[in-house]
Every structure is written in C-alpha cells, then in structure tokens.
Amino acid sequence: MKILAAMSGGVDSAVAAARAVEAGHEVVGVHLALSRMPGTLRTGSRGCCTIEDSMDAQRAANIIGIPYYVWDFSDRFRAEVVDDFIAEYSAGRTPNPCMRCNEKIKFAALLDKAIALGFDAVCTGHYATLVTDEAGHPELHRASAWAKDQSYVLGVLTAEQLARCYFPLGETPSKGLVRAEAERRGLGVAHKPDSHDICFIPDGDTRGWLAEKVGEKVGNILDNEGAVLGQHRGAHSYTVGQRKGLSLGRPAPDGRPRFVLEVRPTSNTVVVGPREALAIGTIAGGRWSWAGQPLAHPERDFECEVQIRAHADPVPARARIARIDPEAEVYREGATEEFVVEPDEPLHGVAPGQTAVLYVGTRVLGQFTIDRTVSAVSVEAQA
Structure with a gap:
C-alpha cells in the first residue's frame, strides 16, 4: 500500500512509520504544522507541534529513509479546534480538543488530502487495533496494552475513515517496548517525553488563556x-x-x-x-457517530460500557437512540436524535461538552458529545 505516515515528532509515530516501511509499504512522512507561531522549544512534556517537534520528525524520517514534508493545517486547526474550544467553554461546556483534532484534522482534513494525492491509508502512532468482521467491515478495538490504550480518542472515526487507517502499534504490549525498538533503530526520539496538556496552551494555564481570549x-x-x-x-x-x-x-x-x-x-x-451531588444517573447527547457499522436496532436498549474520559475506567451501562424533545434547549440546531446512556452505577464529575465513548467488549461502538445529564438522585427519586 501507499501510506502517508503522520509524524508528530514523538517516538510512537516514528516507530509506527518505521514498522510500515518494514511491512513493505511505500511510506511518505508528513508533519502537521498546526500553528503559525509555534514555540521553538518544548518544556519537558508540555506542548506539541513545535518547531523542535518538526525537526525531530524530519530526523526520524531521514533515519527511516522516507520522504518527509510539512503541511500547514494551521488555519483549519484554529477554526475547527481552537475556536471550537473557546466557543464551548463560553457556552458553559467542557470540550475535549484532542477528540476534535482527531475528528476534524488528523482523520478528516489529513485523510481527505492523502486520498486526493493517491495514498491508500494514513498511518499514526495511536495505540488501538483494527479488526475486520466477517462481512469485511472495519471495527475499532482497544489496544493490547490497556494502560496505553488510545481507542477512546479515536471513537470519533467513521467506518469510511477506519477503512483508511493503519495503526502498527496496536498489538504492542507496552510503551517501554516501543522506546526500546526506537533505540535499536537509532531514532533520537527514543526517550523523548510524551506530550501532555492541551497543545495550544503549552504552559497549562487554561484559565489564564481563556481569560485572554474571552475576557x-x-x-x-x-x-x-x-x-x-x-x-x-x-x-x-x-x-x-x-x-x-x-x-x-x-x-x-x-x-x-x-x-x-x-x-x-x-x-x-x-x-x-457536595461531592455526592455530582453523581449522574443518565447522560445524553445529540452530536453522535458510529465507529464502524451501526447496530441494527439502536432504538432498543442494548448493553455496553461507557467511558467519559481518556483514562477513566469503563462503566457497564444500557444505551439507546431516542428522539430529542423539541422543547429541549441544550441541543445544537438540527439535532433530532440523541444517544441516551444509563450507567449501572453513577458517574461523577460529568460535564456537558465531554465525549462519551461506548464499547461492547473491546470494540468501540460509537461516541457522542454530552449535552445533558440527569442527577442520580433524581433518577432514584423517580424509581
């Protein structure tokens, strides 16, 4: 296959690109420039997509022996991720910019351009696994390394996008093995710290950053x-x-x-x-999608697990698709149906704007952005 390897400048994407070459694919590396004014240096694990990251990615591509390019996606990143982040916070919601970046940039804008240029798939360093069902449909599953599993942040991908994805690290048991492999391959990013925090707020001061943007x-x-x-x-x-x-x-x-x-x-x-007032008995959202093939009858209650943060434990739940009350004011214009999820035990600290990802076993079934919640106390009172 002809594969476009998205190279962030980190160890995971570098090893993923190297494995793609080793598997016999024709690979081209690309780094996404997401800011017109990036910081020139990282501070430990803070920030990403800096000039330093771009240089790290280029050095890795040179060692692997593949062509390397930098694509400027800064305008779209600002419109689809940064501006959305500001708008969501201003509306009292708590957005997940990594989900929006995966949805709008890495697996929409990047994939669309890759296909237009004749590539068959996009390769990334995400820890997740792709499985093909008996009918030939792609399914997204958790990685073998539970502690490093990143299937949650990929829950926004559609069946069409999954068919064009390549995740070489999904079966790797640990991040330590990836770092060791990078060292054996002579990649200078072998011991580079992982990126944390929001990439466009590298100092981690979200409150101060928002104050500058919205006053x-x-x-x-x-x-x-x-x-x-x-x-x-x-x-x-x-x-x-x-x-x-x-x-x-x-x-x-x-x-x-x-x-x-x-x-x-x-x-x-x-x-x-008090903390007990945070207990939530029902979550629902109108901006939803299936990760692969949809269920035949989603309007009927089905058993699943729900995960509301990237590193949260999944909770057994019942879910269904339901019509939205036309009088509800929390939904975006045009939404007519919502995912409704009732966990077997209350969820805590749930905020509108967060993403809920649904699993059946290890398979990612779909996701939705939480628009409304119902207190567990209210649910118990009605029971």
Whole structure:
C-alpha cells in the first residue's frame, strides 16, 4: 500500500512509520504544522507541534529513509479546534480538543488530502487495533496494552475513515517496548517525553488563556439552593467536578469540600455543592457517530460500557437512540436524535461538552458529545 505516515515528532509515530516501511509499504512522512507561531522549544512534556517537534520528525524520517514534508493545517486547526474550544467553554461546556483534532484534522482534513494525492491509508502512532468482521467491515478495538490504550480518542472515526487507517502499534504490549525498538533503530526520539496538556496552551494555564481570549467578568458563586457564597472572575474558567480554585473563603457548614456542580454562562454564575451531588444517573447527547457499522436496532436498549474520559475506567451501562424533545434547549440546531446512556452505577464529575465513548467488549461502538445529564438522585427519586 501507499501510506502517508503522520509524524508528530514523538517516538510512537516514528516507530509506527518505521514498522510500515518494514511491512513493505511505500511510506511518505508528513508533519502537521498546526500553528503559525509555534514555540521553538518544548518544556519537558508540555506542548506539541513545535518547531523542535518538526525537526525531530524530519530526523526520524531521514533515519527511516522516507520522504518527509510539512503541511500547514494551521488555519483549519484554529477554526475547527481552537475556536471550537473557546466557543464551548463560553457556552458553559467542557470540550475535549484532542477528540476534535482527531475528528476534524488528523482523520478528516489529513485523510481527505492523502486520498486526493493517491495514498491508500494514513498511518499514526495511536495505540488501538483494527479488526475486520466477517462481512469485511472495519471495527475499532482497544489496544493490547490497556494502560496505553488510545481507542477512546479515536471513537470519533467513521467506518469510511477506519477503512483508511493503519495503526502498527496496536498489538504492542507496552510503551517501554516501543522506546526500546526506537533505540535499536537509532531514532533520537527514543526517550523523548510524551506530550501532555492541551497543545495550544503549552504552559497549562487554561484559565489564564481563556481569560485572554474571552475576557473576565465578575459573577456569583452559588450553593445548590441559590445562596451567594462568593464571586468569580469568569464562569468560563470553571468546569463541573472542579474542587480547587474556588476561593470561597469560608467552609461549608459540614466542613466538607465543595465541588462545581454547574456552570451557567447566560447568568455568569457557578453553582457548587457536595461531592455526592455530582453523581449522574443518565447522560445524553445529540452530536453522535458510529465507529464502524451501526447496530441494527439502536432504538432498543442494548448493553455496553461507557467511558467519559481518556483514562477513566469503563462503566457497564444500557444505551439507546431516542428522539430529542423539541422543547429541549441544550441541543445544537438540527439535532433530532440523541444517544441516551444509563450507567449501572453513577458517574461523577460529568460535564456537558465531554465525549462519551461506548464499547461492547473491546470494540468501540460509537461516541457522542454530552449535552445533558440527569442527577442520580433524581433518577432514584423517580424509581
């Protein structure tokens, strides 16, 4: 096959490209420039897509012996990922920019361009596994290394995209083995730290970055009965489940810590309360997709597992596709159906804007962006 290897400048993508060559494919390396003004250097594990990363990727491509190019996707990245991140926070939601980047950039814009140029597939260093079912349809499954599994962030991929993907690291038992292989191959990135945090906020100060983008506006912090407990400098700086940084000045009557329960951007207020108030009995979202073939009758309850963060444990649940209440105000225009998931045990710290990925066994079934939640307390009261 003719394969385009997406090379981030890290060890995983470099080894993935090398394995693709070793498997006999015709491979071309490409690094995505996602910022017009990237930092020239990384700080440990902070940041990615910097000039240093581009140079690391080029050195790896030279050692592997493949052509290498840099493609400027900065305009689309800003529109599809950065601007979306700002808009979601401004609307009181907690977005996952890595999901949007995979959906809109790495497996949409990049794949579309690769196909237009005659490539058969895009190769990345993600830890996930592709399986073909009896009918020849692609399925996305967890990697063999559970601790490194990245199938969650790939849950946005469609059947058409999966058919054009290549994940050479999916069966590798550990990241240590990948680093050891990189060292044997003479790749200088063998011991380069993994990237963490949001790539376009390399210093990790999300609150400060958002304040620069959308400004600060003083508002009230309320308890779950509506009493004013203090003030904040911008509701966009808070997310559901947050405990630190509330600066209330006085403890709760029972002395226990408070957590953010709700962010209300319209009134610029933040609601806080006890941890048990974070327990969620139902989640639902209208922006959803199948990762591969859809279920034959998704309107019927089916058993699955739901995962709401990249490194969270999956929770057994029941799910279905249902019609959206036309009076509901939380949905984006045009949405007519929603995924509704009821976990067997309450979820905690769930915020609108997060991505829920559904699994059946090791297979990724699909995903949706959480638009609304129902308290587990409310569900118990109705039972």
